[in-house]
Amino acid sequence: xxxxxxxxxxxxxSEEAFLxxxxxxxxxxxxxxxxxxxxxGEGLQLLLKATKADxxxxxxxxEATYRKETTSFHLEKGSVQVSDSAVYFCALTTxxxxxxxxxxxxxxxxxxx
Amino acid sequence: DTEVTQTPxxxxxxxxxxxxxxxxxxxxxxxxxxxxxxxxxxxxxxxxYSYEKLSINESVPSRFSxxxxxxxxxxxxxxxxxxxxxxxxxxxxxxxxxxxQPQHFGDGTRLxxx
Numbered sequence: 001x002x003x004x005x006x007x008x009x010x011x012x013x014s015e016e017a018f019l020x021x022x023x024x025x026x027x028x029x030x031x032x033x034x035x036x037x038x039x040x041g042e043g044l045q046l047l048l049k050a051t052k053a054d055x056x057x058x059x060x061x062x063e064a065t066y067r068k069e070t071t072s073f074h075l076e077k078g079s080v081q082v083s084d085s086a087v088y089f090c091a092l093t094t095x096x097x098x099x100x101x102x103x104x105x106x107x108x109x110x111x112x113x
Numbered sequence: 114d115t116e117v118t119q120t121p122x123x124x125x126x127x128x129x130x131x132x133x134x135x136x137x138x139x140x141x142x143x144x145x146x147x148x149x150x151x152x153x154x155x156x157x158x159x160x161x162y163s164y165e166k167l168s169i170n171e172s173v174p175s176r177f178s179x180x181x182x183x184x185x186x187x188x189x190x191x192x193x194x195x196x197x198x199x200x201x202x203x204x205x206x207x208x209x210x211x212x213x214q215p216q217h218f219g220d221g222t223r224l225x226x227x
Contacts, residue, residue, distance in 0.1 A: 032213045043117075043203050043218035044156065051213040089155055095212045099144045099163060103155035 002027050006090045006104025013080055013111050021075040021088055021107045023064075029094030033066055033073040034101075036089045044089065047075075080111045116140050117219035119204050125225045128194060134222045136187040136204030144209035145187040146216065147179060150201040162187060163209045194226045
């Protein structure tokens with residue numbers, strides 16, 4: 001079936017450090033991939049997306065590349081800020097899943113000054 | 114600012130109460146969703162409405178009753194809830210039959226059952 005495996009947290013980084021959160025997927029159809037971010041007390045916000053192989057999604061300094069050969073969609077940021085502290089969810093949907101999204105378990109990131 | 118609006122933001126209710134959660138979107142989306150989210154966990158899908166018809170019910174107990182009065186509104190009626198139902202309830206919307214489109218989430222209703 002369709003699923004997402006996400007790097008376990010929590011992750012604690014110093015400000016300006018490099019961030020990588022790993023995400024791999026299994027899909028029976030042709031997936032679209034997403035990263036969502038959830039700040040404390042809020043809902044999920046779309047951070048970036050990629051809809052076909054080799055696409056790179058980017059937003060707010062975050063990037064992720066859709067790698068079909070490794071079935072991965074790792075999230076990266078070159079220099080994190082305290083304001084990036086949040087929970088990050090990788091997600092996928094495919095033409096076979098109807099309107100369903102499959103979410104990873106989430107990775108909690110804390111950035112310390 | 115989120116484009117999906119949920120009310121109330123917080124709700125405390127007893128196990129014998131009846132209450133409703135409301136969700137509204139004006140993005141023209143024809144698919145709407147209810148999720149339940151426990152702390153530090155991913156959202157769990159409860160219900161999906163597509164073109165105002167219930168298309169997915171993920172074996173949710175009957176004490177949760179969804180309703181989609183029109184293409185912009187989604188309600189979740191609550192009755193005789195249990196303490197384990199305390200959670201953040203998220204509403205989302207998207208274009209149905211468009212797998213490349215993201216779901217847009219509201220900020221949720223934080224529900225506490227006494």
